[in-house]
Amino acid sequence: VGIAMPPDVQQEPATEAEQPKKNRPKATPLRQQKLAAWQPILTATTVLPTVFCVGIVFIPIGIALVLASQGVQEIFIKYAKHCDSQLSGPCLYDFNVPTIFEGDVYFYYYLENFYQNHRRYVKSRNDQQYLGNLDQISDCSPFDPTTKFPIVPCGAVANSLFNDTFKIIRKSDGTEVNLTKDGVLWDVDKDRKFKNPPGDGDLCLRFQNTSKPPNWPEPICKRGEGAGLEDVDFIVWMRTAALPNFRKLWRKLDRTGPYANGLPAGEYTLNISNNYPVARFNGDKGFVISTTSWAGGKNNFLGIAYLVVGGVAIALGVIFVAIHVRFGHSLAELGNVGNPR
Numbered sequence: 001v002g003i004a005m006p007p008d009v010q011q012e013p014a015t016e017a018e019q020p021k022k023n024r025p026k027a028t029p030l031r032q033q034k035l036a037a038w039q040p041i042l043t044a045t046t047v048l049p050t051v052f053c054v055g056i057v058f059i060p061i062g063i064a065l066v067l068a069s070q071g072v073q074e075i076f077i078k079y080a081k082h083c084d085s086q087l088s089g090p091c092l093y094d095f096n097v098p099t100i101f102e103g104d105v106y107f108y109y110y111l112e113n114f115y116q117n118h119r120r121y122v123k124s125r126n127d128q129q130y131l132g133n134l135d136q137i138s139d140c141s142p143f144d145p146t147t148k149f150p151i152v153p154c155g156a157v158a159n160s161l162f163n164d165t166f167k168i169i170r171k172s173d174g175t176e177v178n179l180t181k182d183g184v185l186w187d188v189d190k191d192r193k194f195k196n197p198p199g200d201g202d203l204c205l206r207f208q209n210t211s212k213p214p215n216w217p218e219p220i221c222k223r224g225e226g227a228g229l230e231d232v233d234f235i236v237w238m239r240t241a242a243l244p245n246f247r248k249l250w251r252k253l254d255r256t257g258p259y260a261n262g263l264p265a266g267e268y269t270l271n272i273s274n275n276y277p278v279a280r281f282n283g284d285k286g287f288v289i290s291t292t293s294w295a296g297g298k299n300n301f302l303g304i305a306y307l308v309v310g311g312v313a314i315a316l317g318v319i320f321v322a323i324h325v326r327f328g329h330s331l332a333e334l335g336n337v338g339n340p341r
Contacts, residue, residue: 044324048317055313062306065295072298073101076110078286083274091272093287094171101263101291105253107179109162110286111278116157116240124156125238130229132197134210143213152210152220153229159213161237166250166287167271177263178254181232189235196228203228247288263289 025031040046075095083091115121124143128136130153140154168177197206204221207228212219224231236248253259270287278285290297 044320044328048320048324051313051317051320055310055317058306058310058313062303062308062310065303065306066300067303068293068295069298069300069303072291072293073099074288074290074298076286076288077270078110078284079270079272079274080278080284080286083272084279091274093270093272094267095270096267097263097265097289100261100265101253101289103262103291104255105263106249106290106292106297107166107168107251107253108247108288108290109164109166109250110245110247110288111162111283112245112285113281113283114241114246114278115244116246117242117244121156122240125158126154127193129154130194130238132195132229134197134207149209149211151213152207153213153234157238157240158234159215161213161216161234162248163217163275164285165273165275169269169271171267171269177268178256178259179251180254181251183252184232184249185235186239189239190230194229194235194238196230262291 029035075097077093077095079091079093082093086092124140126136126139129140129150134152135150137150137154140151143151143154143156143159168179169175170177196203199206203226204219207219207221210219220231220234221228223234227234233250236250239248241248253263255262258264272287276285295302
């Protein structure tokens with residue numbers, strides 16, 4: 001039998017400990033921040049060996065990279081001013097190959113002060129159109145079609161396509177050096193990113209009812225000996241560069257006949273079709289002939305970076321050893337002051 005409380009008698013509120021804690025996290029190690037933790041303690045016996053190991057590992061790697069870069073043979077020709085000084089006819093540039101370029105030889109074109117990494121420039125393209133969907137023209141601003149026909153290929157990147165061409169002539173016999181496009185493209189670009197519209201027969205029929213980019217002298221169906229959107233030079237150009245000074249692979253040496261072992265030594269003439277204007281952006285352009293090594297092309301930066309980091313690590317290690325020998329015991333004793341024995 002319950003006993004009723006008088007109306008004038010009020011029950012005192014529960015204490016804070018007796019109140020239910022509705023928002024209290026569960027008593028798990030993660031929510032209560034009781035997980036096991038490990039904190040490294042930096043001591044001379046752990047820091048000094050680590051610093052010396054970094055130097056011992058980095059310095060040999062840097063030496064190997066520098067030696068590999070020095071073993072690359074390269075000829076670098078800047079021809080913009082040279083060609084501008086020639087009033088008429090093809091631009092000819094004589095150069096000498098002092099020793100044979102053995103093995104695979106690569107030919108690049110070079111641009112200077114051309115910012116392919118500009119955000120608006122990089123975004124001005126439509127990758128769906130380059131797969132053969134010609135009516136896809138979104139994201140191609142400011143090169144949207146001004147007629148009823150879509151621009152193919154559309155976008156600022158495609159419109160600024162590099163269109164200088166080159167021939168290399170041996171002066172000894174007047175023959176043209178055999179070059180090939182095989183091996184220039186990445187497989188992912190060739191197989192997955194660029195395709196012509198489906199169909200058979202004349203390629204220009206598949207590109208009918210389209211217009212060319214404003215800066216192009218001819219429509220896409222006539223580029224690259226009828227390769228269309230699968231043209232090697234077009235695909236290489238569409239892979240935008242990260243820096244304002246860059247080189248792009250143009251051709252490889254066709255290692256057949258007299259070029260089986262590489263590019264022979266001798267006098268050569270570079271016949272340049274000088275079409276691409278660079279004065280408007282205060283740039284320059286060039287042509288590069290190069291071999292490669294196991295570390296890639298000729299570039300000393302990576303090797304020098306390894307040498308600098310390794311040298312700094314060794315120098316810091318020596319300084320830390322000297323400090324430890326000179327002050328290590330006194331600092332340890334100072335740290336023990338006031339500690340119970």
